[in-house]
Amino acid sequence: MSENQLSGAIPDSLQEAVLLQDLDLRSNRLEGTIPERLDQATSLVSLNIAENNLKGRLTSSVFKLPKLEDLQLNENQLDGTIPSMLSTASSLKMLNLSSNLLVGSLPSALGDITSLERLVLRNLDLEGSIPTTVARLTNLLELVISETGIEGSIPTLLGKISDLQILDLNSNGIGGTIPTNLGRLTNLGR
Secondary structure, eight states: OOOOOOOEEGGGGGOOOOOOOOOEEOOOOOOOOOOGGGGGGOOEEEEEESSSEEEOOOOOOGGTTTTEEEEEEEESSEEOOOGGGGGOOOOOOOEEEOOOEEEEEEEGGGOOOOOEEEEEESSSSEBOOOGGGGGGGGTSEEEEESSSOOEEEOOGGGGGGGGOOEOOOOOEEEEEEOOOOGGGGGTEEE
16 A cells, blocks of 8 residues: 555554554555554564654554564654664564654664664664664664764674674764774675
């Protein structure tokens, strides 16, 4: 149902679709909030509701989905902070929260999603630094934290993410030196 002219709210009744595995509503005109009881759709593997007009806080229900691997909420108007509750999404491989109204710091709990392969956080109003716990994301192939306001230095421990292919930290307030062990990331740029 992506790339249509669908409007209105995402119906709460979707929580009853317990066999639904893939919900792609991106690029529509959906409004309102993410349904609070979406966690009842326990078979959901992929949820893409990017490029809509959704508002409100990131609801913890999406992070409670036990099989969820792909979560794309980018280009909406979601606000508040990135919740520590996201660490309960133990099957998550792709997380894109870009171009929302999210503020605050990156939670250290981000490093607990060890299945994560792609993390895309672009065009947000964040503060603080990249948590060192991100180095625990050893399956990470793509790490994009750009245009966010993040400061501090590049964590030396990023050099331990040996499969990393894309590292994009542009347009932030990051300073200091480039850690020498980033040279060990031989898959960068592939």
